[in-house]
Amino acid sequence: MLTRQHGVTIELWRGDITRLQVDAIVNAANPGLRGAGGGVDGAIHRAAGPGMLQACLALGFCPAGQVRVTPGFQLPARFVLHTVGPVWRGGDDGEAEVLAACYRHSLDEAAARGVGSLGFPSMSAGSYPALAAMHVAWQAINQWLAAAPPHSLQRIVLVAGDDSVWQAGCRVMPGIS
Template structure:
């Protein structure tokens, strides 16, 4: 189940902060915080691979065979397979190295490229996890404003109608909601 904590109208679309399991999303596309080999793993990546079923690893292996590993900040797309979402956009976020190794720019690129690719495939709604905030160690307090500002720009550009941050932990979701309130004012 996914619960909306707050939202902001931006451009002709809406930015949402939600809590819950992203694999339950009914949006057109969900984003997977993937590793560069698209091989599945722990956290949200493992959950998406398990929920999408056995066709997802085969599709990911084909992508890697065709283009090689996915660099941080870039994105690739597969069908949603067993998920309600039609598409899974796989993106690799940066590993946190203190913030002086291009991590903020790479994180912004991961969000921007994911929306762009989803829109190219007809998606009008895209749900994101907190990219790089798990095992990659990007501090949530620093990641949230980067992600939210980048997603707001994609809404202002009219790429999609809705973007959502779907945060698994209620405590982390409160941080995202607070950062959104600082940037955009009180949520609806």
């Protein structure tokens, strides 16, 4: 499913982000960048191979809303943009602002590296309500695209790892159903 916004194709795709054929993927990382766990972070580290952990150890720490970049190692993507999303605390603790920063800073880093295609997982999916998270993602991406200087991005893929994210994407993204 896809739509076009500000000259960029934006897709909603159901599948495994580690198999996505794009120039860069975003990792919903933990602050220590260790790849622990069974979510997107762990899957990306496992698929990338041991070089990913070594590169992340060299980077150290990533504060929420910020981005750190590594090579993709054994992934199809050339780059992995590691960003730390907020933990949902009811919506009144600045969560939306931090989540939007994850998207904006990831787009900034992708553009700085000449990335043509970028895949995002559902950020903070472990704690954030899917519909609220998809609204933030859609708004942040569109605001960035509307204000961005010329860039190489031609394709952005929002990866739905489960039905709730897919359904939220279908509700939020125009032309997708």
